[in-house]
Amino acid sequence: MTEQQAKRSLYTLLLIVLLSCAGIALPYPILAPLFLNEVNSFTNFAGIEPKLLLGFLLAVYPLGLLIGSSFIGAASDIYGRRKVLVITLIFSALGYLLSVWALLSENFLLFALTRFITGISEGNIAIAKAIAIDLSPPLDKTRNYSLVSATTYAGWLLGPVIGGLLQPHGAHLAFLVAAVAMLFAIVVVYFYLGESNRSKNQQKDTHLSIRRVLYQNNSFTLLKHKSIRRLFYVFLFSTLATNAYYEFYPLWLVESFNFSGPNIGFITAILTFSMILGSVYLLPFVKSKMGLVSGSKISMLLFASMMFVHFYLSESASWFAYVFIGVTIAIYNAMLPIFASEQFSDVSQGKLMGLITTTFSLSNVLMAIIGSVISLYGSVYSIIFGGLLMLIAVLILHFIRPEQST
Structure with missing residues (x-):
């Protein structure tokens, strides 16, 4: 990979990280007001205290992230960074779209499931970190990683601001915007992000099933x-x-x-x-x-x-x-x-x-x-x-x- 190609991949990666992290953080200003200020079948599911329902939803997402992070990075070593990143972004987009449907239909269980699925797929932040490492050389590893970290923080800053602005127009709108951001990210990755992992393992182990990646080749x-x-x-x-x-x-x-x-x-x-x-x-x-x-x-x-x-x-x-x-x-x-x-x-x-x-x-x-x-x-x-x-x-x-x- 030439320095020019590496820079293009890095800038594309930073855009993806910004969109992904903003999408992750965008719903957070939405959920608390939803459960504390509204009374419906969604916020009072099964007669459970709304604060407990909110706590459950807040725990479901990092649980999915915990599972996804354990194997998505390893999968990208085998099947290629770009391919796995596209697949996980597709699942993120589907997760957000299903979240919109769950909110509009006031289906709490479906919403909890979509947050879990979204959490799993957004374990792809491990791929972003791996790509930052892959691009060295020709680019400096420390500089790459510092830019990825800064972009991550920028996404976490931008997401809640946008979510807070969208909140008065309906809880579902934030998730719809996040889904659109993921769809845009998919297009950018597909057309502009080159494959950074050219290891022998990628060529040798592509026959491994997802089951073997999960149980035999996960990060643990x-x-x-x-x-x-x-x-x-x-x-x-x-x-x-x-x-x-x-x-x-x-x-x-x-x-x-x-x-x-x-x-x-x-x-x-x-x-x-x-x-x-x-x-x-x-x-x-x-x-x-x-x-x-x-x-x-x-x-x-x-x-x-x-x-x-x-x-x-x-x-x-x-x-x-x-x-x-x-x-x-x-x-x-x-x-x-x-x-x-x-x-x-x-x-x-x-x-x-x-x-x-x-x-x-x-x-x-x-x-x-x-x-x-x-x-x-x-x-x-x-x-x-x-x-x-x-x-x-x-x-x-x-x-x-x-x-x-x-």
């Missing part, structure tokens, strides 16, 4: 390697820490300073924007000055320290603190996967990126349960707990030596 099979297991624990504890922050800082802001919904949205936008700037501008500098391991450890330690100071943050100081937190998250979130890729360059990158994405989804589910119990004593303790978990991740990373291999 990498854990049989001792050195990969060590790195898996780093990702597990660091993503548990990150999710402790993501999931409970809104609750802390409400409990501590009585933040309103718009204020939470605004400070989240500031947090996300700082992550984008950190990924694009600061990440390459930190890598060149400190290296992947030292840069990761320092940013992780800074993140942990900011979790601990939540005990003392004032309302005005929290706005500045969240800018700093966003930058630290952006650095270690990008550096750790790059380190994993370089550490285990002999491993199928789609499968490896799938393991990383799966770990984040797993930690999302675990922290939602664990953190909720801890938050009964105060949401700040859930955040402090995240800081402790990050220290564990740093300790494990400290004892991983770059020369270790599988």
